[in-house]
Amino acid sequence: MRLDVVTIFPDYLAPLQLSLIGRAQAQGLLDVRVHDLREHTHDRHRTVDDTPYGGGAGLVMKPGPWGEALDAVLADPPPGAGQDGPVLLVPSPVGEVFGQRAAVDLAAEPWLVFACGRYEGIDARVVEHYRGRVRVREVSLGDYVLNGGEVAVLAITEAVVRLVPGVVGNAASLTEESHAPEHDGLLEHPAYTKPASWRGLDVPTVLAGGDHGAVGRWRRDEALRRTASRRPDVVARLDPARCDARDLAV
Numbered sequence: 283m284r285l286d287v288v289t290i291f292p293d294y295l296a297p298l299q300l301s302l303i304g305r306a307q308a309q310g311l312l313d314v315r316v317h318d319l320r321e322h323t324h325d326r327h328r329t330v331d332d333t334p335y336g337g338g339a340g341l342v343m344k345p346g347p348w349g350e351a352l353d354a355v356l357a358d359p360p361p362g363a364g365q366d367g368p369v370l371l372v373p374s375p376v377g378e379v380f381g382q383r384a385a386v387d388l389a390a391e392p393w394l395v396f397a398c399g400r401y402e403g404i405d406a407r408v409v410e411h412y413r414g415r416v417r418v419r420e421v422s423l424g425d426y427v428l429n430g431g432e433v434a435v436l437a438i439t440e441a442v443v444r445l446v447p448g449v450v451g452n453a454a455s456l457t458e459e460s461h462a463p464e465h466d467g468l469l470e471h472p473a474y475t476k477p478a479s480w481r482g483l484d485v486p487t488v489l490a491g492g493d494h495g496a497v498g499r500w501r502r503d504e505a506l507r508r509t510a511s512r513r514p515d516v517v518a519r520l521d522p523a524r525c526d527a528r529d530l531a532v
């Protein structure tokens with residue numbers, strides 16, 4: 283997978299060189315390229331923003347530098363980019379809320395390009411223009427507002443890249459996690475390790491009993507109970523063929 287990130291704060295993306303994502307690059311599973319938007323300005327002050335048409339507070343990112351930056355990225359496709367080209371992801375408070383389903387879909391893409399906005403956002407014509415050239419998805423981490431897209435890029439990249447085959451050592455663990463489609467999107471059951479008793483709190487006896495069937499049932503019940511009590515929105519979109527009200531009445 284190739285990831286391109288265009289930003290005015292390249293150093294913000296330094297964590298992509300660490301840990302799991304850094305290791306994926308060393309293994310050749312991932313090619314991350316961070317581009318400084320200011321390299322596509324031509325004035326002495328390297329200006330990337332200006333006042334909004336129609337007035338109002340704040341500044342809007344100019345379309346010119348974005349057009350040059352994204353054109354330069356698109357002009358250098360990775361091998362295997364395919365006919366569809368990249369998915370252009372634009373983190374934004376007005377975007378679709380990013381979730382595990384989107385992470386799974388994006389993990390199957392050979393090429394993702396992120397456009398990190400700052401200030402009051404990017405001139406709307408940039409998204410409009412590129413919708414005619416590539417698949418564009420405006421995405422938000424949730425119903426709150428950050429100062430820019432970089433934090434969202436770090437979160438989305440981690441959620442997506444860990445699903446790329448070979449990146450996580452034990453791929454089986456991915457199917458048992460919260461929100462995993464293989465886990466019906468439920469929240470994960472509680473986890474325990476040694477010692478069996480800690481500060482008067484004991485590990486549930488079923489987990490130490492060696493009855494794998496009973497452990498599996500206990501874990502499923504705990505996942506259903508947690509999901510029902512904490513995430514009614516997740517319950518609302520469960521597949522009734524796999525989880526019905528009886529299951530949730532645990």
Ligand SMILES: COc1ccc2nc(C(=O)O)sc2c1
Pocket residue numbers: 373374375398399400401402403404421422423424425426427428429430431434
């Ligand atoms: C100007 O660029 C921004 C500003 C706020 C913001 N908030 C996000 C979020 O996911 O909450 S993405 C994002 C991008």
